[in-house]
Amino acid sequence: DTAVSQTPKYLVTQMGNDKSIKCEQNLGHDTMYWYKQDSKKFLKIMFSYNNKELIINETVPNRFSPKSPDKAHLNLHINSLELGDSAVYFCASSQLTSPNEQFFGPGTRLTVL
Amino acid sequence: DAKTTQPPSMDCAEGRAANLPCNHSTISGNEYVYWYRQIHSQGPQYIIHGLKNNETNEMASLIITEDRKSSTLILPHATLRDTAVYYCIVTTPSNTGKLIFGQGTTLQVKP
Numbered sequence: 001d002t003a004v005s006q007t008p009k010y011l012v013t014q015m016g017n018d019k020s021i022k023c024e025q026n027l028g029h030d031t032m033y034w035y036k037q038d039s040k041k042f043l044k045i046m047f048s049y050n051n052k053e054l055i056i057n058e059t060v061p062n063r064f065s066p067k068s069p070d071k072a073h074l075n076l077h078i079n080s081l082e083l084g085d086s087a088v089y090f091c092a093s094s095q096l097t098s099p100n101e102q103f104f105g106p107g108t109r110l111t112v113l
Numbered sequence: 114d115a116k117t118t119q120p121p122s123m124d125c126a127e128g129r130a131a132n133l134p135c136n137h138s139t140i141s142g143n144e145y146v147y148w149y150r151q152i153h154s155q156g157p158q159y160i161i162h163g164l165k166n167n168e169t170n171e172m173a174s175l176i177i178t179e180d181r182k183s184s185t186l187i188l189p190h191a192t193l194r195d196t197a198v199y200y201c202i203v204t205t206p207s208n209t210g211k212l213i214f215g216q217g218t219t220l221q222v223k224p
Contacts, residue, residue: 031210043157043214055209090156100206104156
């Protein structure tokens, strides 16, 4: 049983398109996150939702819009894709109390052509 | 910016202990030290965390200095599967859960 799953695993698309990445966790956690890992391997937090409420919104272009339909799901929609959006996107979840161990998904590799 | 400093890379012989250092001289009293690792092409994986006491679990041990300004992650018997990037992160666990990843230490375990 996969704790944190993401779909798709790979996504190749043209500039200007709109795409979505889905994330689901079956751990019963109350908090979910999106991280971006660029080509230089830097991992950076983008968003976090706690009980469907946005609690972290880093300096991310507003072309990126997270949506949390329920506590177990956090999707990432990206409008008007740009070359610089190419990266690996990781979803994670945790219970927002100590120790707040975060469980990460396998990642979605997005390539914008 | 990350609040920690780690060496960019280290080597370790298979079967030997791997000792990964981390400096966090500006750590606050309510901040914990967390360690995660990322094996190639996979999502990061939690290893261990601690506040001020030394901690041990099935994966590793964490030694935190008395002044809490530095710590060492110890993998007691490194295997080839421990080859990964290891991240030392300082944060408060019950705030927003935000993890700030630095460059980490690339550990290469060699046969």
